[in-house]
Amino acid sequence: MSSLFSPLAIGPLTAPNRIFMAPMTRCRATEDNVPTSLMAEYYAQRAGAGLIITEATMAMAGNAAFWREPGIFSVEQVDGWAKTVEAVHNAGGRIFLQIRHGRRACHPLLNSGSQPVAPSAIAITGDDVRTPEGKKPYVLPRALDDDEIPGIVDGFRTAAENALAAGFDGVEVHGANGYLLDEFQRDGANKRTGPYDGVREHRALLMFAVIEAISRVWRSDRVGLRLSLLNSHDSMVDSDPIGLASWLAERLNSFNLAYLHVMRGDILGQQSGDVLTPFRAGFKGVLVGNMGYSGAEAERAIEAGIVDAVAFGSAFLANPDLPERLKEGAPLNTPVPSTFYTPGAHGYTDYPYRPVT
Numbered sequence: 403m404s405s406l407f408s409p410l411a412i413g414p415l416t417a418p419n420r421i422f423m424a425p426m427t428r429c430r431a432t433e434d435n436v437p438t439s440l441m442a443e444y445y446a447q448r449a450g451a452g453l454i455i456t457e458a459t460m461a462m463a464g465n466a467a468f469w470r471e472p473g474i475f476s477v478e479q480v481d482g483w484a485k486t487v488e489a490v491h492n493a494g495g496r497i498f499l500q501i502r503h504g505r506r507a508c509h510p511l512l513n514s515g516s517q518p519v520a521p522s523a524i525a526i527t528g529d530d531v532r533t534p535e536g537k538k539p540y541v542l543p544r545a546l547d548d549d550e551i552p553g554i555v556d557g558f559r560t561a562a563e564n565a566l567a568a569g570f571d572g573v574e575v576h577g578a579n580g581y582l583l584d585e586f587q588r589d590g591a592n593k594r595t596g597p598y599d600g601v602r603e604h605r606a607l608l609m610f611a612v613i614e615a616i617s618r619v620w621r622s623d624r625v626g627l628r629l630s631l632l633n634s635h636d637s638m639v640d641s642d643p644i645g646l647a648s649w650l651a652e653r654l655n656s657f658n659l660a661y662l663h664v665m666r667g668d669i670l671g672q673q674s675g676d677v678l679t680p681f682r683a684g685f686k687g688v689l690v691g692n693m694g695y696s697g698a699e700a701e702r703a704i705e706a707g708i709v710d711a712v713a714f715g716s717a718f719l720a721n722p723d724l725p726e727r728l729k730e731g732a733p734l735n736t737p738v739p740s741t742f743y744t745p746g747a748h749g750y751t752d753y754p755y756r757p758v759t
């Protein structure tokens with residue numbers, strides 16, 4: 403397992419290993435989207451990760467996609483996150499905040515009755531969203547006006563400033579999983595006319611503007627980006643994901659990012675293809691792979707130069723001491739999906755582990 407445990411430079415930081423914790427929404431914040439002390443405990447338990455990437459966090463008010471997800475737009479939220487950051491740092495870890503706009507998944511029952519927004523008025527189908535009134539189908543979003551876009555870029559910039567104030571080591575821009583930047587980018591969800599229309603360069607404009615704005619707050623090599631061009635979760639599709647990956651790989655070099663984090667497949671198994679190869683061929687920076695890796699496959703992928711690090715999701719959720727277990731070849735706890743999004747410590751901070759000493 404030597405390649406998994408060789409240090410990796412991420413901008414000015416050094417990750418002591420290449421086993422990252424993937425971002426995972428766990429819905430343990432308060433009703434007002436304030437991070438709790440339980441969250442600080444959860445992340446500190448996982449401080450042995452080369453890098454922790456937090457759960458998706460609402461960059462700006464009024465766009466909650468999950469009930470009890472955290473935000474980073476109020477003083478209380480910044481203070482709440484500061485406690486998590488402190489706990490992770492005290493335990494010897496490094497932590498980036500994943501920031502996102504919740505887009506067409508923002509049910510009115512989670513957002514004071516307001517209609518969600520999207521690049522185009524196309525609803526998510528085939529899935530439900532949890533609300534205080536039970537599970538509900540997604541609603542039809544309203545297409546954003548062009549003149550609303552600068553306000554969204556500004557919201558991401560403010561979120562990045564707040565992340566800096568909370569003491570994070572960096573931020574990850576959520577450009578994946580059908581959230582707003584991904585919706586603009588993939589042509590199945592973007593049917594706009596005008597400056598952000600379906601032309602590939604135009605579809606990426608919002609994401610590039612967000613990265614640029616955040617890179618004026620943080621040095622750019624403390625800004626990561628997550629992409630999932632094959633993931634069909636939440637009714638997402640693109641007509642040419644591999645071509646898009648090749649184009650983005652080259653184009654993203656100009657931003658001098660901390661890393662590019664790629665979900666390599668489709669959680670629903672509907673779309674297939676190899677996006678890692680074009681990303682590796684064109685992108686000159688640190689490439690983080692994710693999705694369905696075992697420790698052994700991660701080790702081989704790093705050794706072969708396919709990726710530089712691997713982010714583990716459900717395995718890290720269930721194994722706070724995942725790096726130690728992989729190093730020793732110890733058995734892994736099994737994740738329990740019924741507690742992924744439920745309140746409280748059960749299924750959250752009570753997976754058995756050996757604390758890092």
Ligand SMILES: Cc1cc2nc3c(=O)[nH]c(=O)nc-3n(C[C@H](O)[C@H](O)[C@H](O)COP(=O)(O)O)c2cc1C
Pocket residue numbers: 424425426427428456457458500576578579628665692693694695713714715716717742
């Ligand atoms: C409970 C849960 C919550 C998730 N929440 C997020 C999230 O907030 N942001 C994100 O980019 N991906 C999210 N994901 C996707 C994971 O980051 C990861 O891509 C996925 O679990 C596949 O990796 P794995 O096979 O190692 O689990 C979530 C996954 C799970 C299981």
